[in-house]
Amino acid sequence: MKVGIIGIGHMGQAIIDGLLNTMKSEELILSNHRINDAMTTYQEEHQIEVVTDNQSVINANPDFVIFTTPAPVTLAVMQEFKTLSAQTVILSAAAGISLAEINAILPEQPVALLMPNTPVAVNHGTLGVALNEYITDSEPIESFLQQLGDVFITSEREFGIFGTVTGCGPAFVDVFMAALGDAAVKNGLNRELAYQAAASMVKGSASLMQETNIAPDVLKDQVTTPGGSTIRGVVALEQHAFRAAVIDAVEASNG
Ligand SMILES: NC(=O)C1=CN([C@@H]2O[C@H](COP(=O)(O)OP(=O)(O)OC[C@H]3O[C@@H](n4cnc5c(N)ncnc54)[C@H](OP(=O)(O)O)[C@@H]3O)[C@@H](O)[C@H]2O)C=CC1
Ligand SMILES: O=C(O)[C@@H]1CCC=N1
Known part of the structure; x- marks a missing residue:
């Protein structure tokens, strides 16, 4: 070759x-x-x-x-x-x-x-x-x-948006992991351990979705214990329009 x-x-x-x-x-x-x-x-x-x-x-x-x-x-x-x-x-x-x-x-x-x-x-x-x-x-x-x-x-018609999600997406995930790291450091974790934790968690979450083929909102529901801590974080994400921000990011890159 x-x-x-x-x-x-x-x-x-x-x-x-x-x-x-x-x-x-x-x-x-x-x-x-x-x-x-x-x-x-x-x-x-x-x-x-x-x-x-x-x-x-x-x-x-x-x-x-x-x-x-x-x-x-x-x-x-x-x-x-x-x-x-x-x-x-x-x-x-x-x-x-x-x-x-x-x-x-x-x-x-x-x-x-x-x-x-x-x-x-x-x-x-x-x-x-x-x-x-x-x-x-x-x-x-x-x-x-x-x-x-x-x-x-993919077809050539699908290729553009597919490539925006997968080609630009690592930068969006990197920003997410950097923010997770900052939050962990703010609460006392050292920077190296904070980044290792973020990367491992993202890798594991992606593997779970890929290997089980379960939709991400269903996986999210499995984490949010009723009356527990995760739903408070999810509500905070929704209050800051996290999903809309991600959709806008993809559309901005795709434009
Ligand atoms: N970065 C990414 O994650 C992705 C990038 N791409 C695509 O890959 C391409 C490159 O992106 P990226 O690597 O980020 O950009 P970079 O600027 O890092 O790399 C571009 C490279 O091309 C070289 N180059 C410039 N002009 C010429 C030329 N006339 N002949 C040969 N080589 C030349 C540059 O050399 P020098 O710096 O010495 O001028 C540089 O090494 C883009 O088309 C982008 O759309 C696609 C998917 C993902
Ligand atoms: O930013 C860019 O234009 C290239 C294409 C996909 C990822 N990087």
Whole structure:
């Protein structure tokens, strides 16, 4: 397997870190318009090939090329891939770019829109994928991406809102965990233990919902003992319009 990754910023590095847990260094080739500190580290500590010219990526004849370049430059960078093998699948992680825009540059190329999230760095990501018509068998793509986390094939219409929830969502959860940490510190817990407690609780709550398939409001009802402490906290969240704030956050990011 050979995988090219174009754009070695936060998302590119998260994907590389996840793939390094499951693939060999020589299976990866990294390209950025200039060598940055992260690329130097990958080159020196993992002996990964790093380049600043995309022709080297094309010459490597990769199975997949993943674009994690900024959305405004991604279509321009794709112009450099016109001689890419017709067998290579492009995975475009740039938010807001359509399959039609990519195929206008690279006609008949197998392309998938990809919305990864930062937890791919620890192989617990959520990856939304929308395929174009030149991909007849999704299995090789799903099998490759499952190294990084849970893979969901969506239509292109669903892909946008799915990706907003899963791609932007980690930042919303991070804000929630930071607030939990502050509350714990305010009440005397040390900062490290406060963050460990918050992360463990969020991970456990997510696992419970995922493994039981029970709706979150039903799970919430199981925690709120009648006359107990949790319902007082839930009422405080409702008084501060917590649900409305979350819905507004998703809609603001999706806009
Ligand atoms: N961050 C996230 O959680 C997610 C991000 N994405 C998508 O990933 C993409 C990157 O986001 P993010 O990693 O946050 O952004 P960053 O700014 O952290 O990374 C962008 C990278 O692209 C490089 N770059 C800029 N211009 C070019 C170019 N012309 N050719 C090659 N590389 C270039 C930058 O290099 P330099 O800094 O040296 O200029 C940088 O390394 C975006 O399209 C975003 O929508 C998708 C899902 C989640
Ligand atoms: O903030 C952004 O635009 C990107 C897309 C999803 C997560 N980060």
